Amino acid sequence: RRAASHHRAAGDAAADDTAGDHPGHPGHPDRPVLPATREPGGPCVRGVCATGAGAPSDQELTRRLKEEYASGATSPASGDILYRRHHQATLSYARTCCRALHDAEDLASEAFIRTFQAVRAGGGPRGPWRPYLLTVVRHTALEWSEGERQILLTADFETWLQHAPMADPQWHVVAREDRQLLVRAFRRLPERWQTVLWHTLVEEEPPQRVASLLGISPSGVTSLAFRAREGLRESYLQSHLESAANDRCRHFSAMLGASVRRGGVRGHALARHLAECAFCAHAYKELLGLNAAMRTANPTANRTAAPSPH
Template sequence: MGSSEGAVRSSDDAVLLARLRDGDDSAFGELYRRHAPMVRRFALSMQRSGIDVDDVVAEVFLRVLRAVRSGRGPRDAVRTYLFTAVRRVLAEWAAARRDEPMTSDELGEHVPRQGDHQVAQAERELLARAFLRLPARWREVLWRTEVEGHRPSSIARQLGLTPNATAVLAHRARRGLREAYHQASDLPVGRARCLRRA
């Protein structure tokens, strides 16, 4: 795209954003048609496992619509704003997504054979030691999500956080538990796969 064409497009975007701020909902449809293919390509280039790209595109444009309607959001440089929104949505959703179950092959690696009860007991003790090393806030969110099975959004209010902040806290806590476990067991990070992947 030439610089003059880019300037025209940027000018057109500014006009559409101004119309949208003035309550013209058809302007949103035009913005969507103009930028959705590019946003989708960008989201695909940053693909995260288990996250649907079309859902990301829809969420990005929904956030733009909410921002503009509340008097915030982009006034120009729409493309930069949209790319930033894609990155943010992917990061939030990756942190909030529950871990995928292990495959049967992975599970088989961690099922103790008959007579390996001492090994299993030692693993449990290592995990308990690692858990107790964590900050109280991390222990609380891990217990609520991993043991009791609550989703971050359902315990956010009790923790005094937003659902997104709770999901990020749970993600950090899981990562911290893995690191503490590796330190306690002196295993390379790739070996202790019995802990769920974040």
């Protein structure tokens, strides 16, 4: 209830802020109105449910939201559904950045408002909303750290800020390139696979909770997650192969997948290349992580896979 009243009053409470002439400010006329959170027990908006069987995907809701904005709607139903679906997770992430709950509520609200603005301007999420929203939370917190609101952030977030730029420059470049490959591989996947991967692999939500979001059974979530991880691994390998710096890297890229499937067994030539090439070594590490996640997500695979040396 506190969050609901906070969101409804966001525009009025900020009317005296000196930054009110900025489009991102709550009092600005171009700023979207956040849907008001509703009490538990009312999961549907105008006959459309946020989760469960028959619930529209984030991508479909985004399409409807753009149409509603184009028609001049000021409180689009699609935005309300998206807000219900992702508000709790967004607020939980914001709370890891902020010292106080009410500041985390501000941060989560800002993330939603910026995302709605991006959609109305023709941008925003192209698939699942959750990863996009959490990224906006982090970027907004980074902006806060550069101004007066720095005192609102947790000590852990400040520590991360202090040490993040200290990373080795070469490793930073490699990690950035690898993240780009992973993002490219992720975006190539069907939206349903993207959704189940994010909720099971990143947020580590139980199958029962993800089942209500996707409208399938918990066992169906486990099966879908396994197929999605396999698809992500293949897509990542393909992205790495396309971005390989030279013929030598392309040659060894074809061996990475086979090595990972054998539990990390490598020939001398591949081991030597990984010791010399940071780009391929980082890709190999990512593939091992994905493979471990796949084995964890699929009980059948655990019964047939070779025992781990660890």
